[in-house]
Amino acid sequence: MMKISGRVTWCCVALLLALTSVSAVHRELNSITDLKKINFGQSVPKHSLLLLHWFANTVNIDDNNVISLTFDPNSGAYGSHHYGNFEGLLDTVPQGNQYRYYTIGSLSQDQSMQLPPYVARPSRQYEGENRDRIIVRVTEQNTGWQFFRRIDQVYITQHIANHAEYDPDHTYRITTNLLREIGEFSVGPNQLPLWYLRNRFGSSADDFDIETAWGQLACLGLLLYIVLGERHPFTPKSNYKLQVRQQSAYTPDNRQTSWCAALVKCCMIVVVLLIGLFILAISAARR
Template sequence: MRRMSGRVMSCFAALFLALASVSAVERLNSINDLKKINFGQSVPKHILLLLHWFANVVEMDSNNIIRLTFDPNIDDFGSHHYGNFEGLLEPTPWGYKYYTVGNLLLDQRGQLPDYVANPRAEYEGRNWDRIVFRVRLQNTGWQTLQQIDQVYITQHYGLHGNTTYNPEHTYEITTNLLRQIREFSVGGNSLSNLRDRYGSNASDSQLLEFRNIWGNLACLGLLLFIVIQERYNYNQQSARLQSGSTVGNNVVTQPYIPPYIPPYIPPYNFQGPRQNQGNDNTFLLVVLILVVICIFAILAAHK
């Protein structure tokens, strides 16, 4: 009997681990992955400005270790502790804490750079976008080193204290992506080199326009162009080809008119995180396998 109960408990433990694994958020590992997000409709463009700032304010070494350069415990840049009460992210192990940054109203000392705090009109948001990062506190003598092991972009919204984070637009940001974004630093690398490195179709005249409009933020302007504008141009070209008709050997395309998409307004009565369809299918498959394993374990215990 004890043997059977032990097997059953093992099955339930495996089921618990499976449930935890399927609730993971989508991971973005490169700038190409950033292009998959619908910036400007379901996700504010402003979050790219915030992410660009964060990638350049933290420190990263050759071992992909990320360290904070500011103290979130004293509200630097308006940052503060995040309790994860909605269950948006996985529970923190002992010695770890989540923090959040991005609330422009809490940046009372004006520490955030002007391009984040007062962006160009096209990139203004509703102060919804946030970066959540998990910190491991490591005590080394008189000094406490704060090492980041997880970074997320998400949205925070609500009214009159009834606020929440949006799990449908929460993404994990890898160290590799942060490194790529750092290459577009303020007054940094050559625009033409960045264009060629990331396969952009920006012309020389467009690069000159970035310099004239963005000044020392020209690299940021190119990053926004790659992530937002080139993605839109690709979708537009695909739509034109799909709407075209053939006359002889020529393809005659109809003028493409982008469909009207109403501005994204998240539900304020959100009650908890929802998994996407892919995770639902994975969940059902894992549960089915675990049920079969449990049945065989119970039958074997009775032999």
């Protein structure tokens, strides 16, 4: 009886652990309201929000809620590589189908396509120690004239501190609806008005304050304000892209041209002064 009781106890413990693990990775975040319930900054790095914002504005979502990847994850783009799921963190890949898991967002590996500066080089309070990742399950389809990579599962997760494994207790499945909502906070020339986003998601944020502090990244600043409840989580250089563009156009040839132009201006000023002095001297001599 004792042996049977012991076996039953161990079976119950194993079953409980299995159920706990499964429930952890299947916790879904379906909206920004769900996102606000995550303890960012304590249990989950705030950097996850920056990575998720970039991802939601990089993939394509069609009218049928089909998510397609816009880059080749096998190339290492945006810190991506194959993920074997050897520890059983996620669902087993269906047999007979071309499904593979990939992780995205490593800041340490060489990248053929770089993450934007606000993700790759955030302020100190947003650094995630390169622990947070996005995991996607991708199926590849060759239509004959186009290679199509379809995503059917998206997760945010993080490495356990000082370990290579991912943390099952802080792995969340991201729904298409949440990706759509985050995608509304896109940055760039086609971004939506702040007042519209503020009213749509019931925020009390001050449009003027956020736009002044965030500039071109104002929509991202509003998203972080809504999720984290902070007015200014960090204040990046709002004209970063413009500054980079101006600096990249500044070459030694341009510098030489600038010096020549300055020298010509100085010579012209000297000539004008000499002419003025000459005229004054003639006038004085006539008197």
